[in-house]
Amino acid sequence: MFNTIGEIILLFTEFLRALPRAWRERQKVYEQLYEIGNASLLMACILSIFIGGVIALQTGPVLVERGLSNAIGGLVGLSMCKELAPVMMSVLIAGRIGSAMTAEIGSMRVYQEIDALRTMNINPVTYLVLPRLIAISIALPTLVVFSVLVGWMGGGLVSVYNHSISITFEAYFNNLSEMVDLKDVLNGLIKSFCFAVIIGLVACQQGFETIGGPRGIGRSVTKSVVNAIVSILILDYFLTRLLLFMDNKP
Amino acid sequence: MSTSAPQHTNVGLTVGELHKSFAGVPVLKGIDLTVAPGELFVLMGPSGSGKSVLLRHLIGLEKPDLGEVKINGRSIDDEALRDECRMAMVFQSGALLNSLTVGQNVGLYLSEHRLLPAEEIEQVVAEKLEIVGLKGQEDRPVSELSGGMRKRVAIARALVMEPHLILYDEPTSELDPLSALTIAEEIVELNRRTGATSVVVTHDRDLGLGIADRIGILFDGELLQVGKPEEIRNSNHPLIKKFLGVDFRLTNTNR
Numbered sequence: 420m421f422n423t424i425g426e427i428i429l430l431f432t433e434f435l436r437a438l439p440r441a442w443r444e445r446q447k448v449y450e451q452l453y454e455i456g457n458a459s460l461l462m463a464c465i466l467s468i469f470i471g472g473v474i475a476l477q478t479g480p481v482l483v484e485r486g487l488s489n490a491i492g493g494l495v496g497l498s499m500c501k502e503l504a505p506v507m508m509s510v511l512i513a514g515r516i517g518s519a520m521t522a523e524i525g526s527m528r529v530y531q532e533i534d535a536l537r538t539m540n541i542n543p544v545t546y547l548v549l550p551r552l553i554a555i556s557i558a559l560p561t562l563v564v565f566s567v568l569v570g571w572m573g574g575g576l577v578s579v580y581n582h583s584i585s586i587t588f589e590a591y592f593n594n595l596s597e598m599v600d601l602k603d604v605l606n607g608l609i610k611s612f613c614f615a616v617i618i619g620l621v622a623c624q625q626g627f628e629t630i631g632g633p634r635g636i637g638r639s640v641t642k643s644v645v646n647a648i649v650s651i652l653i654l655d656y657f658l659t660r661l662l663l664f665m666d667n668k669p
Numbered sequence: 670m671s672t673s674a675p676q677h678t679n680v681g682l683t684v685g686e687l688h689k690s691f692a693g694v695p696v697l698k699g700i701d702l703t704v705a706p707g708e709l710f711v712l713m714g715p716s717g718s719g720k721s722v723l724l725r726h727l728i729g730l731e732k733p734d735l736g737e738v739k740i741n742g743r744s745i746d747d748e749a750l751r752d753e754c755r756m757a758m759v760f761q762s763g764a765l766l767n768s769l770t771v772g773q774n775v776g777l778y779l780s781e782h783r784l785l786p787a788e789e790i791e792q793v794v795a796e797k798l799e800i801v802g803l804k805g806q807e808d809r810p811v812s813e814l815s816g817g818m819r820k821r822v823a824i825a826r827a828l829v830m831e832p833h834l835i836l837y838d839e840p841t842s843e844l845d846p847l848s849a850l851t852i853a854e855e856i857v858e859l860n861r862r863t864g865a866t867s868v869v870v871t872h873d874r875d876l877g878l879g880i881a882d883r884i885g886i887l888f889d890g891e892l893l894q895v896g897k898p899e900e901i902r903n904s905n906h907p908l909i910k911k912f913l914g915v916d917f918r919l920t921n922t923n924r
């Protein structure tokens with residue numbers, strides 16, 4: 420495990436060293452962005468509607484019973500943007516995009532394509548990791564903004580149309596905009612940016628480490644997704660602590 | 670890579686006491702070899718004798734357990750050396766980038782290093798594809814190609830680099846005799862025209878004896894003999910005699 424962490428840190432420093440060439444590689448970044456968007460947008464939309472909906476469904480009736488129906492909007496709004504959207508979208512992207520990255524780089528490794536790059540004096544980190552890592556760190560926060568908005572809608576729909584909640588859209592969104600600050604949304608974006616870097620690094624590192632044939636690729640993909648999700652959930656706790664600490668400082 | 674860097678048109682290769690094991694199994698057992706600048710060196714030997722592994726060492730893809738590979742007296746790991754002298758390898762499997770088209774593969778070196786504008790790259794690519802008999806196939810995805818076509822694209826990709834040192838791993842193994850002859854001619858042509866030091870791994874006796882300046886015979890991780898084609902042809906070594914004397918008229922068939 421420590422070996423893997425070391426390799427990831429090493430890969431990250433190589434990535435940072437290659438970063439000045441990012442502008443030259445922008446075409447590849449666009450291609451990656453397009454692929455990520457294509458693969459995840461619809462799924463993100465469906466997922467977010469239901470996540471927002473289920474929070475309203477779980478908390479709404481309880482709050483209404485206690486005469487706190489005007490707190491539903493704020494509750495859904497805050498939990499969506501500070502916690503659920505960043506984490507759920509990251510998990511989605513780890514499964515959907517991280518796995519594809521590992522599979523692609525892994526098969527390039529196994530079929531000697533990466534060796535071929537080396538013989539042409541093309542740095543595999545610049546050629547493969549740089550565009551992917553940049554694209555994922557742009558795409559994931561963007562996806563989170565999208566997910567937050569859709570999630571709020573989902574919560575609103577349930578709050579209005581569920582019989583045991585039945586509040587108005589106005590009440591829901593008034594409360595939401597009262598409770599949620601821009602700062603809270605930024606909070607979630609910072610988190611998701613960190614998660615994106617983790618997903619990209621874990622996926623690429625696992626890809627490079629692949630040995631053996633198709634079975635080796637399968638093993639790498641599984642490891643990449645599991646490692647990424649575990650790291651996200653652990654990191655989430657500590658990032659939350661850190662961000663709360665920063666919040667409380669005047 | 671900048672064009673102002675000192676260019677080695679003559680690249681000599683020295684291998685000293687090279688040892689390599691995989692998971693405790695020795696594959697190369699002390700290889701000593703010198704390839705002179707501009708020489709066309711052919712490496713032959715049975716399947717599994719370590720030819721591909723040796724070739725990977727020559728271009729720095731594999732780290733030796735013991736011993737060293739030097740280019741013009743400098744270690745192959747020297748980063749500056751890689752910028753100064755261009756080294757190309759034609760992999761046994763081709764190792765084309767599967768996500769790219771034929772043309773993008775062939776032009777990859779030029780486009781990634783921004784050596785030429787796009788239109789000129791297209792020209793060079795078309796020219797090299799014609800040499801290997803794949804004229805007008807630029808836009809086909811690599812995944813559609815047959816084994817022999819892949820190998821020829823890989824050769825075109827190496828030719829584009831105008832290398833100082835070029836390593837071919839069985840360049841003709843999947844080709845029909847006529848295409849093989851074309852490729853063999855191109856290997857010699859490149860060697861004569863640009864003085865590119867060339868190392869060719871092959872199973873093809875006639876090809877090897879026909880084009881080589883010198884031949885090395887590798888058996889089970891050891892170089893049995895190195896010499897001019899006539900010396901190898903007239904070798905007294907029993908293993909080499911047997912290896913080169915194989916005849917496909919089978920002796921014990923019922924037909």
Ligand SMILES: Nc1ncnc2c1ncn2[C@@H]1O[C@H](COP(=O)(O)OP(=O)(O)OP(=O)(O)O)[C@@H](O)[C@H]1O
Pocket residue numbers: 691692696714715716717718719720721722723761
């Ligand atoms: N990455 C590796 N890991 C473990 N063993 C390896 C590896 N690469 C090569 N070998 C072993 O090294 C030996 C020599 O392999 P090599 O590919 O050099 O043979 P070769 O002479 O090129 O054969 P062929 O003519 O069939 O291509 C084989 O026994 C092979 O199993």
Ligand SMILES: [Mg+2]
Pocket residue numbers: 720721722761838
């Ligand atoms: Mg081989």
